[in-house]
Amino acid sequence: MLSYRLVLPAMLWLAVGLALAPVSARAVDETAVQQLLPGVSAAAPVPSVPGLFSADAPGVGRVLFFETSDFVHIPAYSGSPVNLLVGLTATGEFLAASVQAHAEPILVVGITDSDLQAFVNQFVGKRASDAIRVGAQGREGYVGIDGLSGATITAMVITRTITRAAEQVLAVYAAAAATAAPVVGAEVSTVAVPTEPEWHWSWQQHRVQVSVLVVALFVLLLVLFLQDWLVQHKRLFQRFRLAWLVFTVVFIGWVCHAQLSVVNLLGFARNLAGGFSWESLLLDPVVFLLWAFVALSILLWGRGVYCGWLCPFGAAQELLSKASRALGFAGWQFPHAVHERLWAIKYLILLAILGLALDSMANAARLAEVEPFKTVFVMQFDRPPAYVLYAVLLLVITVFNSKFYCKYLCPLGAALSFVTRFKVFDWLRRRVECGHPCQTCARECQIGAIRPTGEIIDNECHYCLDCQVTYWDEHRCPPLVRKRKKRFQGQLPEHAVIATDAAGSRRES
Ligand code: SF4
Numbered sequence: 001m002l003s004y005r006l007v008l009p010a011m012l013w014l015a016v017g018l019a020l021a022p023v024s025a026r027a028v029d030e031t032a033v034q035q036l037l038p039g040v041s042a043a044a045p046v047p048s049v050p051g052l053f054s055a056d057a058p059g060v061g062r063v064l065f066f067e068t069s070d071f072v073h074i075p076a077y078s079g080s081p082v083n084l085l086v087g088l089t090a091t092g093e094f095l096a097a098s099v100q101a102h103a104e105p106i107l108v109v110g111i112t113d114s115d116l117q118a119f120v121n122q123f124v125g126k127r128a129s130d131a132i133r134v135g136a137q138g139r140e141g142y143v144g145i146d147g148l149s150g151a152t153i154t155a156m157v158i159t160r161t162i163t164r165a166a167e168q169v170l171a172v173y174a175a176a177a178a179t180a181a182p183v184v185g186a187e188v189s190t191v192a193v194p195t196e197p198e199w200h201w202s203w204q205q206h207r208v209q210v211s212v213l214v215v216a217l218f219v220l221l222l223v224l225f226l227q228d229w230l231v232q233h234k235r236l237f238q239r240f241r242l243a244w245l246v247f248t249v250v251f252i253g254w255v256c257h258a259q260l261s262v263v264n265l266l267g268f269a270r271n272l273a274g275g276f277s278w279e280s281l282l283l284d285p286v287v288f289l290l291w292a293f294v295a296l297s298i299l300l301w302g303r304g305v306y307c308g309w310l311c312p313f314g315a316a317q318e319l320l321s322k323a324s325r326a327l328g329f330a331g332w333q334f335p336h337a338v339h340e341r342l343w344a345i346k347y348l349i350l351l352a353i354l355g356l357a358l359d360s361m362a363n364a365a366r367l368a369e370v371e372p373f374k375t376v377f378v379m380q381f382d383r384p385p386a387y388v389l390y391a392v393l394l395l396v397i398t399v400f401n402s403k404f405y406c407k408y409l410c411p412l413g414a415a416l417s418f419v420t421r422f423k424v425f426d427w428l429r430r431r432v433e434c435g436h437p438c439q440t441c442a443r444e445c446q447i448g449a450i451r452p453t454g455e456i457i458d459n460e461c462h463y464c465l466d467c468q469v470t471y472w473d474e475h476r477c478p479p480l481v482r483k484r485k486k487r488f489q490g491q492l493p494e495h496a497v498i499a500t501d502a503a504g505s506r507r508e509s
């Protein structure tokens, strides 16, 4: 088995390196300026305003050119900003914009540069003083533009980047004009910028999804706190869990597209390096809430709460393997010694992704395609055949080997399992007979997270609570079966079942 003593320091160093890796350096390229607006004569730097250029355009008047990264720094999905070259009249009308640099992984793999340019072109003709919002068409006081399907955060960040940068440019240009009017010209505009932050707008737009998720997370918290009671009501628990898994796939996965990804972690590290911005984290409220809940639940119960209850791809696999078992197909597991060694694969994939991200987010994002999440939930199988085939293959494999992807390949699961080491609660019950000699739970655990010696391996456990159902089942758990038989034969009083467990707490013996 891969030693945590080796992998953990390596991951920490890589994470620190990733956080400290430089983000893009920029300078306005005058050739690019001419490509942006071909009819414009050579742009000259505006005195005392670094990064700002101006030129006269026939029939338009004074045009300002700037790269957004010289004026604002708003981390996007990747954690790095998107840099755009913008042409703007001195009165605040957008004439042209083009993307100069970005590290957005979703764009690398799913959306073409021309899709992105088409999105940016929507700004042409709009004014910096407009309240431009993605999806706000028809909303009073706002100017709506179409989003980028599958790249909502990127679209919002670009919108915010262009409008914020234009606001700053017009302000500094107006200030420069006031002190040196002959240099910069008299025709200037300051803007009345909408005060509502982009994330605020996003939360309003997603209020139904947010409300449903908040209620669901509250219910999950109740389940976790009441787990001992719930698992003693086997049928109720199993029905509830089945319904929950369907909810996770359909609502979190397909409705909200809120499958968390290792790319989120890379973006978070970049965000930290870039001066940290809550705004970009808050832009997707469902993803934000899920990550907040994951942070809490990992520290309390371990990574299993996310993997066992809230991960749409994990839930989809579990539903498929439950269906196959219901149809009488028992599935197949590797011997424990092989199974333990295969765990290493996911940690190695995670290390490789972190290492690549030090040099290039685009390459890291390509390797992160080992996650089939985007194919299944964000793009809903509308991708090139190789991606679809890969995702379908993983779903088919789970029929034969339950949650194969989770156990051996998932870099997100690997990342979460490291934090599990710091969890506070240890509420999964075991008996002194577990592993000595009883192997009932170990055989039934579809994740293979119970050692033959009986201990639960916290880093791997998905907190499905199946072993806890067995723990309380006096028809399945051998020590309880024996006790029930003795009681039935009159050798024990009716309520003589509570004793202490292997950890010294309340348990059946
Ligand atoms: S291991 Fe990965 S795919 Fe599986 S449940 Fe966890 S995060 Fe989801």
Ligand code: SF4
Pocket: 304, 428, 444, 445, 446, 447, 448, 449, 450, 456, 457, 460, 461, 462, 463, 464, 465, 466, 467, 468
């Ligand atoms: S059966 Fe028990 S040990 Fe196995 S994943 Fe579920 S809760 Fe964890």
